[in-house]
């Protein structure tokens with residue numbers, strides 16, 4: 082029987098060669114591999130799958146950043162150089178601001194708009210879309226806007242923020258309205274109320290929702306739907322679990 086130095090010889094250390102070499106060696110075969118390039122890996126690692134997926138992911142991130150306004154991210158020119166407050170600072174202000182521009186119109190923004198307007202601050206609220214409280218039904222949200230409007234809050238809907246600037250005691254917020262006309266607002270404070278991301282996973286609005294002492298409109302809908310539908314959808318055991326969980330958070334589930 083012929084004597085061989087090796088059980089198997091592999092030419093090429095690409096995806097195929099490396100896989101076969103690794104498998105053969107692990108099965109106990111005496112294996113050699115020859116690669117003409119300096120680095121193992123072949124097309125897939127150096128010129129194919131890996132760099133193409135890296136490029137795709139990089140392009141996705143770049144595209145996301147370029148279109149960040151669509152996703153509600155604060156890519157506002159000048160915001161990094163302009164002092165602004167969030168819900169973290171607003172409860173600890175030393176004095177009542179004479180004027181405040183609130184960016185976006187979630188529940189926190191609307192609560193603060195009403196409270197500060199009632200205290201005497203001139204409040205303007207800016208929203209990208211044509212509706213405040215975007216997660217609520219439009220007719221209810223419009224009703225709330227009407228009430229706040231009658232109390233003195235000014236709303237700028239369908240408005241995108243072009244840039245903000247620190248003018249010292251005042252801040253300038255330049256918007257583009259629905260028709261594309263620029264509008265300049267000046268205010269003592271800017272409240273950025275878009276939900277924050279404390280640990281990269283849980284949004285502040287999610288945490289706030291978990292401990293909110295009273296239900297939002299969405300929660301009322303969920304509760305009503307839950308009471309009616311849970312009997313049909315969930316088993317008694319699952320319902321007990323859900324009930325326990327939601328009661329822990331201060332909510333009821335039917």
Ligand SMILES: Cc1cc2nc3c(=O)[nH]c(=O)nc-3n(C[C@H](O)[C@H](O)[C@H](O)COP(=O)(O)OP(=O)(O)OC[C@H]3O[C@@H](n4cnc5c(N)ncnc54)[C@H](O)[C@@H]3O)c2cc1C
Pocket residue numbers: 092093094095096097098099115116117118121122123124125126128129130131133
């Ligand atoms: C842009 C792009 C994207 C891709 N994306 C994917 C993907 O997402 N998923 C996927 O499964 N596949 C993908 N592929 C295909 C994948 O790259 C190939 O299927 C894979 O590289 C094939 O592996 P291989 O080992 O047969 O050949 P190669 O990777 O070409 O390896 C051959 C190796 O042999 C060496 N060699 C050649 N001749 C000699 C010689 N005479 N002596 C010594 N060494 C030699 C070469 O230097 C090379 O290292 C992609 C390919 C490209 C181009």
